[in-house]
Amino acid sequence: MTSSSNLINHTERRFQSLLSLTIVVIFLLILAGGIVRGTGSGMGCPDWPKCFGQWIPPTEVSQLPPNYQQIYGAKLKGEVEFNAVKTWIEYVNRLLGVLSGLLVFATVVSSFSFLRKDKAIFWGSVAALLLIGANGWLGSRVVATELAHYMITLHLLLAILVVFSLLFVYVRVSSPQRDILTPKKILVSRSFNKLLLVTMLLSFGQILLGTQVREALDEVVGRLGYEQRANWVDSLDWRFYVHRSFSLIILAFHIAVIVRLRKALHSVWLTQIANALIWLVVAEIATGAIMGYFGVPAFAQPIHLLLAVVMIGFQFMAWLIVNPSLSLSKEASRKAHLLEI
Structure with missing residues (x-):
């Protein structure tokens, strides 16, 4: 009986640790989004999901084709200008987005153990996964609409809803303790x-x-x-x-x-x-x-x-x-x- 109880507590503690890490990374993602906005790096990668057609962005303009402005700046009327700092700020923001998605998915998988005990923990985790998936798609639309302000605002509000979903799960799993x-x-x-x-x-x-x-x-x-x-x-x-x-x-x-x-x-x-x-x-x-x-x-x-x-x-x-x-x-x-x- 005691060993079974210890196993349950250990499972809950692991879930709480994973959930806490996920929430922290989501907050870091929001911070990164603010840095992208504050530094004007939103179009540091003019395409999506790749960046200048590459999975690992260039660090200098010589790594791009001579006519890169015409290739990637068609929607921007050829005004796209390569800036390694802005490119990597935007790319790190995207990497944090991917990491956040993976962590939320891991949270959903881990929440299966609560299905019998408290289904709300599982469904709260699923809601967070659906919301962060929708927000990932919305991030692509932000680039596609050339940083339309209404899209940026929706992107932020959806991120807050992701935070709310995860905090609901955190409070739900932590309150009894x-x-x-x-x-x-x-x-x-x-x-x-x-x-x-x-x-x-x-x-x-x-x-x-x-x-x-x-x-x-x-x-x-x-x-x-x-x-x-x-x-x-x-x-x-x-x-x-x-x-x-x-x-x-x-x-x-x-x-x-x-x-x-x-x-x-x-x-x-x-x-x-x-x-x-x-x-x-x-x-x-x-x-x-x-x-x-x-x-x-x-x-x-x-x-x-x-x-x-x-x-x-x-x-x-x-x-x-x-x-x-x-x-x-x-x-x-x-x-x-x-x-x-």
């Missing part, structure tokens, strides 16, 4: 659930506004060039000012969520999430200020985006945890109710 959240213990109110949902929706809206600011920034860069970086922010339109002002509303809601998580719910897990949100909010404000006052340095853009996605991920985890019907299996819920008796 952490402090079990019973109704008597956390006294979850409808108002707090609404607060978390509204905060997530507002955060989604802020991310969408951020993509609009990025579009406006692209327009400014096209007009002024990189030599006028110091004047970029002053040349932005209303989208930037709405995004900046809306951040104050986002901050207020985060403060409300953090206070409730730390003082009202009395859960170690939720307290850890609250502490993480504090640091994330501070870092997000800092990177936003750096971009606003220091000419939008390239390093700050992807970090700002990544922090926003991690923040909304923690919000989603908190919402799952305070709703035991979503975070606990039927067996774990039954044990939680037995603890109350």
Whole structure:
């Protein structure tokens, strides 16, 4: 009996380790996407899935045919220009995408062991696989549409849904091993659930506004060039000012969520999430200020985006945890109710 229990625990721990690695790599993929966007490397590989017709991209222009601009720049009106740094930034982003897909597939295979115990873990993993597959196809459309802004935005939003699917699985598989959240213990109110949902929706809206600011920034860069970086922010339109002002509303809601998580719910897990949100909010404000006052340095853009996605991920985890019907299996819920008796 003991050996069987140890085997189950070992299987669960291996699954959690694989799942944690998968989530980290997905976040790295989002960071890489931000770097591609911030450095203007989106067309560093003008074709897909190969890069300049090769599986391993060239490192110098001499490795390309003399008429490569006509071959690969047909849709770009011959304006494609080889830049080894931008090419490899985009290619590494693609490699991370492939690695993410393989890890999600491995997660689905590993989740078969939970089919009898908790089918939601398996189906959550399958959802992540379908979403990341769809996002891989969408990545090809981003190249095909020559970095159309609406395609880039959809690409990002689908990546966030992949994160949500994996975080659902993580919370579901981890909750029984952490402090079990019973109704008597956390006294979850409808108002707090609404607060978390509204905060997530507002955060989604802020991310969408951020993509609009990025579009406006692209327009400014096209007009002024990189030599006028110091004047970029002053040349932005209303989208930037709405995004900046809306951040104050986002901050207020985060403060409300953090206070409730730390003082009202009395859960170690939720307290850890609250502490993480504090640091994330501070870092997000800092990177936003750096971009606003220091000419939008390239390093700050992807970090700002990544922090926003991690923040909304923690919000989603908190919402799952305070709703035991979503975070606990039927067996774990039954044990939680037995603890109350």
